[in-house]
Structure formats: C-alpha cells, structure tokens
Amino acid sequence: MELSRSAHVDTFARDHLPPPEQWPRLLLEGGPTAHYPERLNCGFELLDAGIARFGADRTALHDADGPRWTYRQLRAEVDRIAHVLTAELGVAPGNRVLLRGSNSPRMAACWLAVTKAGAVAVTVLAAQRRGELRTVCELARVRHALCDVSALDELVKADVPGLRVTAFGGDDDELGRLAARHDGPYGAVDTAADDVALIAFTSGTTGRPKGCVHFHRDVLAVADTFSAHVLRPEPEDVFAGSPPLGFTFGLGGLLVFPLRAGASALLAQWSGPEQMLEAVARHRVTVLFTAPTGYRAMLERLDGHDVSSLRRCVSAGENLPEATWRAWERATGLRLINGIGATELLHIFISAADDDARPGLTGVPVPGFEARIQQPDGLPLPDGEPGLLAVRGPVGCRYLADDRQRGYVQGGWNLTGDTYVREPDGYFRFVARADDMIVSSGYNIAGPEVEDALLRHPDVAEAAVVGRPDARRGQIAVAHVVLRDGVPRTPETAEELGAFARAELAPYKCPRTFVFTAALPRTPTGKLQRFRLREAGAGDGADAGAGAGGEGGGGGGETGR
Structure with missing residues (x-):
C-alpha cells in the first residue's frame, strides 16, 4: 500500500510501521469513510470544521464544577497550546507528545492541540507508574510531555532521558503561563489522511505493551461508523462516562464522538457510581459510556437518582452479561448498547442498538x-x-515496530483474540477470550457463560470464572466471587451458589470451587485480569476440600465440592 506525501518532519512513526504485506486489508471504498480527502487533519476536522457546521457558541465541554467551555473558547485554548508546542517547545510535525492526566477540558484541549500541530499524541493513563511510563517513552521515542500537575510525580520519577515535561493545572501552571503569551488562530498542519495522529498503547495486562498506530483518517472513521450509524448522536446530546481519555474507548466516546456531532461532553474524574449518578442528574447527561461493572455498580444505587435524561448507554471494555443487560432495562427502560472494540482497531466494530x-x-x-x-x-x-473472531474495516492493527503484528493480522484480517459464534441470523455471540477457554475432562467451558449464570443469583455482585490445573480432569472451573454486602463467605453460601449454577447450566460447566474475594483484579481501564486469578491458583492441582480455606490476595475464602 502506497502512503501519501507526509507532512511529518520527524518520520519515526511512519518509518516504524509494519511492512505493507503485514497490514490488514482496509475497507476504504464504498462505505461511510469513502469520502475522505488525501489531506486531512483530524484536530481541524473535529474542532474548526465542526464550528463551521454547528456554530461557535454551543457548549463543547463541561467541567465537573467549573464553567462550561463553548466551541469558541475551546478553539482559542487549543490554538494557544498549539502555538506553545511549536513556538515555545520546538515540537515539530511527527514528534511524539505524551499526554498524561485525568479527564478534564484541559486534557482534551491538549490532545486537540497536538493533532492540529501535526504531532503524534501518545496518551497514557494517570494510574500508570514510572516503569510503565518509561517503557512507553522508550518504545515511542517520546521527548515532549504535557502533564497535569496531579499526575506529575510518577512521570518525573520515570527519569526518561531527554524528556521535556510541561505541567498544567494547579498553582504553577507552566503551560497556562506560556499560552498566555499567544493569541490568534493557529493554522492546522496540512497532514495527510494517512499521517500518524496517535499511538495508543495496549493496557499491558501481560507482557510488554504494544503501540497501536492510528492515522488522522482513523480518528474520523470510528466516529463516522459506530458513532454515526449505531450510536446516532444529536447536537443537543451531553456525553459522559468513566473511561479515561488515555484509553481509546474514552477518547472516542468522550471527545471524538461528541465533537464530530456538534454535541458536548462532561469531562471529570469519577470516584464511583454514586458520583456518576449525581453527575447524570446535575448535567442532564444523555449519552453514557462505561464498562459492565459500572452499570452493575450503578444498579445498586439507582434509587433516589434521576436518570431520566439518559437516552443512550454504551457498554464495552469487557463482555456484557445478559443478566446485567436485562437488569438495566428493567430499572431504567433503556436497552444497553453492547459492543466489542479493541485498541488495535481504535473503537467498537460489532454492536447493535434500540430494537436491534x-x-x-x-x-x-x-x-x-x-x-x-x-x-x-x-x-x-x-x-x-x-471459533476465532476475525474483523476488517476502515481501520486496523498496525503495531509500532513489533513482531506481534504477524499474530494479530493474518490473511488480511484482524484476529482479536476472542472466541465467538455467528448465529444463523448474522448476530455475533461472545464465548470467551481465546486463551481463557477452560478444558475440563474433554469439555470446553466458556468462563463468561458461567459468570453470566452466577450473576443472576441475587447474592452475587461480581464473578470471574477461570481454569485451574487438575490432575484428573486437566482443568477445573474455579469461580472467584464478590458477594453483596452482608452475605457470609461460608461453605453454605458456596453450596447454595453451586446448586444455583447446577440448575442453570449443564453439570460439566459448573464451578467445582468457589473463591470469595473482596474485589476482582482489574486494569486501570476496568478490564478483568483473568491471568492474575489463574496465577493465584496455579499451584493447586486437585479439588479443594469442603470447608473454607485462605486463598490470599483478596481477603477471600475458598470452598470446593
């Protein structure tokens, strides 16, 4: 595949793309993304072109407690930061700029400024530690960073050679001081549609993180496919949600999608479901993005909260159990929009909404x-x-200088690592992560199916089912369960859950051991870390005896049958 003439002076990102024969086949003709011109800057399209379509005085961003930002104010701030990047900090087109901080209007403005300046945004999570930050900077050859003062400490301690860190926020707002020197519009760099706009690193739950390279056209493509055709936002919508902008689920749902539609977004740091429900009522949020665990947590606290403004609720990040889907519909009257996406494909590629x-x-x-x-x-x-889920579309996996490209892309298809079934009517049903299938006495057991059954029990708040090595059966299914408040962690509770599972599932699928724990291990983006649960029990090779025993790590007890 021949790339367009690049606007990048620093060509590192393009130079370290996988060879064209290792790319997935991109579907760029005849679909929702067929109209993109050869020259395209996603920052300009989301902000300046959006202002031309929808007007400058509409609300663009809401702060949790501060004033609203209009599109006019957002563009002025973005242009000031872009001037700082190029005139003060010496950022050239193609340079990678690390962005670190919690969700806020300033963080959003920084991301837009980086793209307008023709640089490459490398967003990281505020929860990531110095070792992880150092690795990201090494892999992407990062020499510039914009960082919220609240997240500055770990980045400084990462001690990345040659990294110029510019802090924003707080009393010592260096970026703000530099931006005050500049006024007037910033002309967006004339990037190619296939110039690199961002490098999104996988959450790194196992092994070395992978840098997923995405172009300017890719950023618009996820808005013009999933958002435009499934989510179908309106200019009056107010978006909100829990995923961070450092996670592509959040970048799309809380910045790209609302700006592309002329809508607005509430950008704030959440402390839990109670605060989110309060924000929905106070800001009259209409479109909500969070993971299944977020919806389950809000279900327990809905009483007394006004969620009547909601009209769209999107769930992704991990499998959505049917029990959660039905419970949310019963409680709110809203049908959750389920979806599967991947950092490698930027956002959601299989989904359905409303009556579909x-x-x-x-x-x-x-x-x-x-x-x-x-x-x-x-x-x-x-x-x-x-079998294995294979996907292709207008976006696809391009790892930054990583041999694992050969495993993810095969025969022009992106292999997501998920086991799925395509039903006769064309709908796709999740079975398990391909490496999470439990094989016990020759039977295949999909952990998510067992989890979905357990979640239908009123005493179960969360559940994760993984395989444990077993001398007789090869593996046994072990259920790690978070019980609701007040439910005792006893052998009697385990027996009750076991009986409930046997009434819901074929006997071979039922857990042989229950581990009660205070919380399940998750990444900073909320994804369940099943490998940690498998590692915790890797040394146990037989059924646990009846009775409670210490499992360690989560303050839980184990009961077997």
Missing part, C-alpha cells in the same frame, strides 16, 4: 466493517460453530 439490540449477543458488524468466524488455520467456520 439483543440481550446476550454483542450485535452485528458496524457499517463499514466485516466480521467472520474462522479456524486457527484461517478457514471460515459455519454459523453456530465457535
């Missing part, structure tokens, strides 16, 4: 995408047969 949404199913390919189920050797599987 079906509990227990993820949905159908988003317009502009294709999906199929295949065997490990690449041969397609018929409907009803579980």
Whole structure:
C-alpha cells in the first residue's frame, strides 16, 4: 500500500510501521469513510470544521464544577497550546507528545492541540507508574510531555532521558503561563489522511505493551461508523462516562464522538457510581459510556437518582452479561448498547442498538466493517460453530515496530483474540477470550457463560470464572466471587451458589470451587485480569476440600465440592 506525501518532519512513526504485506486489508471504498480527502487533519476536522457546521457558541465541554467551555473558547485554548508546542517547545510535525492526566477540558484541549500541530499524541493513563511510563517513552521515542500537575510525580520519577515535561493545572501552571503569551488562530498542519495522529498503547495486562498506530483518517472513521450509524448522536446530546481519555474507548466516546456531532461532553474524574449518578442528574447527561461493572455498580444505587435524561448507554471494555443487560432495562427502560472494540482497531466494530439490540449477543458488524468466524488455520467456520473472531474495516492493527503484528493480522484480517459464534441470523455471540477457554475432562467451558449464570443469583455482585490445573480432569472451573454486602463467605453460601449454577447450566460447566474475594483484579481501564486469578491458583492441582480455606490476595475464602 502506497502512503501519501507526509507532512511529518520527524518520520519515526511512519518509518516504524509494519511492512505493507503485514497490514490488514482496509475497507476504504464504498462505505461511510469513502469520502475522505488525501489531506486531512483530524484536530481541524473535529474542532474548526465542526464550528463551521454547528456554530461557535454551543457548549463543547463541561467541567465537573467549573464553567462550561463553548466551541469558541475551546478553539482559542487549543490554538494557544498549539502555538506553545511549536513556538515555545520546538515540537515539530511527527514528534511524539505524551499526554498524561485525568479527564478534564484541559486534557482534551491538549490532545486537540497536538493533532492540529501535526504531532503524534501518545496518551497514557494517570494510574500508570514510572516503569510503565518509561517503557512507553522508550518504545515511542517520546521527548515532549504535557502533564497535569496531579499526575506529575510518577512521570518525573520515570527519569526518561531527554524528556521535556510541561505541567498544567494547579498553582504553577507552566503551560497556562506560556499560552498566555499567544493569541490568534493557529493554522492546522496540512497532514495527510494517512499521517500518524496517535499511538495508543495496549493496557499491558501481560507482557510488554504494544503501540497501536492510528492515522488522522482513523480518528474520523470510528466516529463516522459506530458513532454515526449505531450510536446516532444529536447536537443537543451531553456525553459522559468513566473511561479515561488515555484509553481509546474514552477518547472516542468522550471527545471524538461528541465533537464530530456538534454535541458536548462532561469531562471529570469519577470516584464511583454514586458520583456518576449525581453527575447524570446535575448535567442532564444523555449519552453514557462505561464498562459492565459500572452499570452493575450503578444498579445498586439507582434509587433516589434521576436518570431520566439518559437516552443512550454504551457498554464495552469487557463482555456484557445478559443478566446485567436485562437488569438495566428493567430499572431504567433503556436497552444497553453492547459492543466489542479493541485498541488495535481504535473503537467498537460489532454492536447493535434500540430494537436491534439483543440481550446476550454483542450485535452485528458496524457499517463499514466485516466480521467472520474462522479456524486457527484461517478457514471460515459455519454459523453456530465457535471459533476465532476475525474483523476488517476502515481501520486496523498496525503495531509500532513489533513482531506481534504477524499474530494479530493474518490473511488480511484482524484476529482479536476472542472466541465467538455467528448465529444463523448474522448476530455475533461472545464465548470467551481465546486463551481463557477452560478444558475440563474433554469439555470446553466458556468462563463468561458461567459468570453470566452466577450473576443472576441475587447474592452475587461480581464473578470471574477461570481454569485451574487438575490432575484428573486437566482443568477445573474455579469461580472467584464478590458477594453483596452482608452475605457470609461460608461453605453454605458456596453450596447454595453451586446448586444455583447446577440448575442453570449443564453439570460439566459448573464451578467445582468457589473463591470469595473482596474485589476482582482489574486494569486501570476496568478490564478483568483473568491471568492474575489463574496465577493465584496455579499451584493447586486437585479439588479443594469442603470447608473454607485462605486463598490470599483478596481477603477471600475458598470452598470446593
């Protein structure tokens, strides 16, 4: 594939793309993204072009407690920061700029300024520590960083050679002082549609993180596919949610999608479901993004909160259990928009909304995408047969200088690492992560199916089911369970849950051991870390005896049968 003439002076990111023969096949013709010109700057399109379409005096961003930002004010701030980047800090087109901090209007303005300046945004999570930050900077050759003062300490301690850190916020607002010297518009750099706009690093739950490289056109493509055709936002919408802007789920849902639609977004740091529910009522939020765990947590606290403003609720980041989908609909009258996305493909590529949404199913390919189920050797599987999910569309995986590209992209398809079934009517049903399938006495057990059954029990707040090595059966299914407040962690509770599971599932699928724990291990983005649960019990090779025993790590007890 021949790339366009680049506007980048620093060509590191383009130079370290995988060779074209290792790319997925990109579907760029005849779909929602077919109209993109050769020269395209996503920062300009989201902000300046949006102002031309919708007006400058509409609200663009809401702060949790501060004043609203209009599109006019946002553009002025973005342009001042872009002037600082180029005139004060010496950032050249193609340089990577690290962005670190919690969700806020200033963080959003920094991201837009980096893209307008033709640099490459490298967003990281505020929760990441010095070692992780140092690795990201090494892999992406980062020499510039814009960082919220509240997240400055770990970045400074990372001690990255040659890194110029400019802090913003607080009493010593260096970025603000520099920006005050500049006024007037900033002309966006004339980037190519296939110039690199961002490098999004995977959460790194296992192994060395992978840098996923995305172009300026990719940023618009996820808005013009999933958002435009499934979410269908309106200019009067107010977006909010828990995912950070450092996570592509949050970048799309809380910045790219609302700006592309001329809508507004509430950007704040959340301390829990209670605060989120209060914000929904206070700001009259209409579009909400969070993970299934977020919806389950809010369900327990809905009483007394006004959520009548909500009209769209998107769930992604991990599998949405059918029990959670049905409980949310019963409580609010809203049908959750389930979806599967990936950092490698930037955002959601299979989903369904409104009357097309079906509990227990993820949905159908988003317009502009294709999906199929295949065997490990690449041969397609018929409907009803579980296999590897393969996806292609206008965006796709391009790892930054990483041999793991060969594993993710095969035969022009992106292999997401998920086991799915395509139903005869074309809907896709999640089975498990491909490496999370439990094989016990020759039977395949999908942990999420067992979890969904356990979550239907009124005493279960959260559940994760993983395999544990077993001398007789190869593996046994172990259920790690967070109980609701007041429910005792006793063998009797485990027996009750076991009986409930046996009434819901085939006997071979039922957990043989229950581990009660205060919390499940998750990444900073909320994804369940199943590998940590597997590692915790890797040394136990037989059924646990009846009775409670210390499991360690989570303050839980274990009961087997």
